[in-house]
Amino acid sequence: MQIQAVGLSHHYRGAEASALLELSHTFEEGTLTVVSGPSGSGKSTLLYLLALMLTPSLGSIRWGDQDVQALEDTERSELRAKHVGFVFQDAVLDLSSSALDNVTEAGWLAGMTRVESETKASELLEKFGIGAKARFRPGEVSGGQAQRIALCRALVKSPSIIFADEPTGNLDSDSADVVWRALEDAATEEGATVIVATHDKQRTKRMPNQLRLVS
């Protein structure tokens, strides 16, 4: 699904400056776009806006041919549950649930059955080398493994839109390669619209689709 931002500005209540100013960009279906920029330049803010978790102060957002930023919260939640996979800047896992249950939760909320959700979750954990950790809780795995659990959770519902906010922050370069490849595959093979925010200059250079934010 194509995502289009037109004249997007966001000003947090109480903040002195705008976190994002008049940004216009089109994120194409089946491509991975890297959003880069210094800390505080508004990368996370942009992702939250596009994922319908924030409402822009100005401008509009289109998902495909739907104008989404004016929708009611219920519809925005439903769209997010249906279409969006999100890898948050911090893993944001449920500390009281196993890796498998953490991944499954996103499937449940999207409306998948328990069996569908658990089957897909196990496959993904296996694929990213943490199948053996499926029964472990986030407090019992390494930071990099937690990050991969978060990646699996974003992929479990086979989303058509994927946001990843610093998804490789905690990973060594081999593990980071696996994650980047998975995100690129989601774009090229599944046709998802993938938007990744990162500071990683090395990797940013190699990517064809880029959006640079300046503070």
Added chain:
Amino acid sequence: MNSGHPRPGYFFVDAIHRLRSPLVPTVVAVFVAFAGTLSIFATTGVAIASQQRTIDLINSAEGRLITISDPQGDAGLSERSITAIKSISGVDWVLGVSPAHDFVNSALPGGTSVPVRNFFGDLPAPISTGHPGVLGPGQALAGPGVARKLGLADGVGAIENRTEKAVIVGSFSASSPLTSLNSGVIMRPNSDTGARLLRFWVSVEDVAQLQPVAAAVSKALVVEKPGGIQIKLSPDLARLSGDVVTGLRQDAALTITGLLFAVAVLIGALQFGRVASTAKDIGRRRALGASRSVIVAQVLINAGLTGLIGAIAGVLVGLVLSVVIAGQLPGFGFSAAVAVLMVLASLIGAIAPAIRAARLDPVRILRVP
């Protein structure tokens, strides 16, 4: 293609999981509902049970009795009154007795004398006798131990006084409200001597009918000097029984309302704390696509479940308590109503925290590592 709406199974699995973690608010919430339910039982349930016994007592034989007497003995109260009274609707039984006269064992002229009363009407339920069939004229029954007092070894035999003779053919035992007869002998009169009645007792079927039946009885009396007759009933009993019930309802309603309110407030405070301590989970679910109504539902399900568990435990212990303290079980309706109200109180208390939870901003929550 996913629907974007979680299936019911999710709510179930999640609700069970969230009872265990965090565990402390669950334990406290269950305890609050349990203590609330138990308090209702300990106060109202036990009161209802014991006051039910009071009502039963009021409605007992003593409470349903009208006593018609002729204290001076000169009013000329005729036994023909009995037939008239028997036909009044609401009358359970009528028994008339004459003044007592002393009789002795015919075989022992100098022996101990006992009081003998003529009775009129059929022997009512409170008088039980081993003697089969109806007593004929001059036949009599002795109260418990009375035959031995007269020196009648077999419990039967002739008795007499200066003017009359009678034959004791068996014994009787009278229960409330006729126990005063137990100390003597009751006999069927020898002949229609135009006997004057000293008093008779009318028992009504229901305490509520006491007043109207008493009015009908006083009209039906066959008497020479109506002014000499005294009619005693327990006019206050019917009213008292009504008062007890109304008073009880008001007291109970007040106690229950107070307790439910307290439970709702405590559960509310508890759920606010639980929402604050699980904000991270709520924000995560919202970010993953849970709508506000899903969050509200999850908080309410948690409150309802803890309320239900506490209420069921409270009812079970409360029932045992009622039996131990009041010796009586409150009805099923009462127990079920208490449990339902307790769940409702928990739900109502959780409404504000649930709305608060639904309004949490997921972005702010996600930004805090």
